[in-house]
Amino acid sequence: MDWLLSGIVVVLLVVGYLIFRSRADVSGSEARQLVDAGAVLLDVRTPQEFSGGHIEGAINIPVQELHHRLADVGAHDRAVVVYCRSGMRSARASAMLKEAGFSAVRDLGGIGRW
Template identity: 50%
Template sequence: MKILLAVVALLGAVLLVSQLVFRSRGAVARRWVAQEGALLLDVRSENEFAAGHLPGAVNVPVTQLSTQLGTLGDKGRPIVVYCASGMRSTRASSLLRDAGFSRVLNLGGMSAW
């Protein structure tokens, strides 16, 4: 029983820390967009994007990103990447960095905004 309680407490702490990290990313992301003209990149599917997205976001599904890199503009422009939960945005952020984009912020899930 003590082990179970310790595991639950540890998981709770991890979730709390992750929420704090994503909230701080949200503040940085909003600043990049407002002050530096960052591209807000939604890497969810077209259907998810059509159902709702952050204002001003551009949709390039992560499955199409490698073939659409040329449409994203200057590689020095800041890019804020998001999806539904953070899985696809993590993959997209890595792809962007590997392609030479120098200022990429993985917002994670859209709710972090």
């Protein structure tokens, strides 16, 4: 019974961490200003989600392909605004970009925040 309780606690901690980590760090209006000033707008959803509707001017690189397509994002010193459907994938992608040396990464979270 102790292992069951321990398992539940671990799951709750992981879920809490993922929710906290997925919090966006830029508002929709701030993201628009960044894009208007030349930032790359990066949609990390699947191609099917992207073709179903996306923010005008966005490039689509699914989060699963991002490590292999970093050059498609552009220069490491150019601002990048990342979004997905709910904010989970954009948080992962933002972390990947920062680890790869991109210096101005902002996470919009979900597309609905635009």
